[in-house]
Amino acid sequence: MVDEQLDVRRQIADARSIVVKIGSSALTDLSDGLSLPRLDALADALEARMAAGTDVIVVSSGAIGAGLAPLGLKRRPTDLATKQAAASVGQLALAHAWGTSFARHGRTVGQVLLTAHDISRREHHANAQRTLDRLRALGAVAVVNENDTVATDEIRFGDNDRLAALVAHLAGAQALVLLSDVDGLYDGDPRKGAARMIREVAGPADLDGVIAGSGGALGTGGMASKLSAARLAADAGVPVLLAAASQADAALRDAAVGTAFAARPTRLSARRFWVRHAAETRGSITVDAGAAQAISHRKSLLPAGVTGVSGTFSAGDVIDIVTDDGAPQARGVIAYDATEVAEMVGRSTADLPSGLRRPVVHADDLVPVA
Template sequence: MNVRESIATARSVVVKVGSSAVTTFEGGLEQSRIDELVDACEARMRAGSDLVVVSSGAVGAGIAPLGLKKRPQDLATKQAAASVGQLAMVQAWAVSFGRYGRTVGQVLLTADDIARRAQHRNAQRTLDRLRTLHAVAVVNENDTVATTELRFGDNDRLAALVAHLIGADALVLLSDVDGLYDGDPRRGGARLIPEVTGPDDLDGVIAGSGGALGTGGMASKLSAARLAADSGIPVLLTAASRAADALSTAEVGTVFAARPERMSARKFWVRHAADTSGAVHLDDGAVTAVLTKRRSLLPAGITSVVGRFFGGDVVDVCAVDGTRVARGVVAYDASELTSMIGKSTGELPSEFRRPVIHADDLVPLVR
């Protein structure tokens, strides 16, 4: 089965909608645009797929009602706009899905909800339960409380995380661009890239930052697509105006092929979602063992410990020069680990002879 066919037949789909697809400066939310998107989503659901919507636009939807002249830059005004816009946005989705007798549930997430394992599981259970109750989940970052330190950065990344969170079979990213180009299509001469199967397909690609109404841009979409594909989820990137085609035949835009094996939920969380609480630095031999031989990390290969962390926390694993090469769930507190540095297993008391990071809890960041 090729990539487009796998997206067209996916039983569980996450659809991410960009701010520019549903809002304008002059009028805020555009109900007609949302209706067109919902029509496409409804057709896909009637064909037998489960569907979760990740919708940007809360801040954009609050700009016009508050009389603002441009997208706010300071955090307080962004959060004020989001508090107005979130109410309008979820109501617009609810009204539109209501035309088909469907109920909408709003799910607001912060990066902290994904980074912390307990909240991560709770979000997963909530989204799964909404689906079993035949409600459509509309997900957005909780802009009214998220701080700079806690933000996902954009809803493209959030959509990729949600796709893995619910075990989706495909991710569809809808914005104002009909695919990935090797340059800026507005300037002419740029070539559409129909399929990305690996890094070589991205040679020479120049991806820009976000537009006036949003925070994403092609750079964030490319990053999110690669994140999802790396976890085993195929991705389609195209314009919101092509939503009907994207959610039926998938014969539009750019597709990103998924890696052959889906990453486990735990390893995905460690690699992409969890906060790190510190770091351990390794000698060259230990780096080779954990990266190429997929061995567990033992105290003998550790040269230093950085930060204050506890057993069960996620830490960065670094090479001698400080380059992050992996992340993992550490078995010991930093205070315990400091006294174990460089020692062989036989030199340690019996209670300290388990690996510092087990191979099952260690995820390489480089290949």
């Protein structure tokens, strides 16, 4: 077991390509906004890792936080318009600060702003991938952030932890490092009394009894989002290190600090990963208990097991599959339009016209949500 734990940290320390996510609290505060000394310290740690031969992509939070002080705002806004206004000011300041800081090391910075829509649509997904690959080929440091100036509650990632995990998959990174204001994963809130730090997470069983909270005053993440991001990255075959930004030097040097999350033994294919985590769903279909059981055994979904249709979708779209009581079962690439599926509900394949006898969702296009 000890060897396995060391092996995960060694994988992270030896990774030739990594994504490093930096939380809002590591870069900004409510009174003074963007902290240039803290940003410089992080850039120095990142530069040391790059100088050692590692390809690094930075996912930087802090745009909204960086915009608060210049706009005279005393707290993080709750309404969308003010968030977007703060982000429009903060993104400019944040990009300039990263550019100035890395320029001390002779590095050029390229800013990449993404929304959930950019990742969910295959053609946008490919464009983002090409941009990141080309920036790295040209020797520039890609600094990625959610495009808060245009993202709405319906299309946003929700936190940059999830964005970082998706970018790690998108870029084919070999490790993901999450740097924030916490030094690792605890089984409770360490600010509220005794809590045990969990140094290694080999699988879901190691998270039994863990209570994860939401984000603080400056961010939208929190431990819950970090756990979700670690699970997402694990599906992509990417090990994760969660550590404090103040420990960036050690985290990026030998991964000896924080909590290390092992990747799943068998990684999802790029297509199945996209279906489960990145694709934007266009609707849902409801299935009976028999169909739900068949799905759990990696079998195709047939019309006889479908009990309802919701939303407007076309053949080739990704849809959610739920049981009659609303419990999520899977995501999948639908083979028919919504109007066609509605005509097929509950019917035997033998009773359908020859053009409607394929599975509603083929087993190869089904990905269980659990």
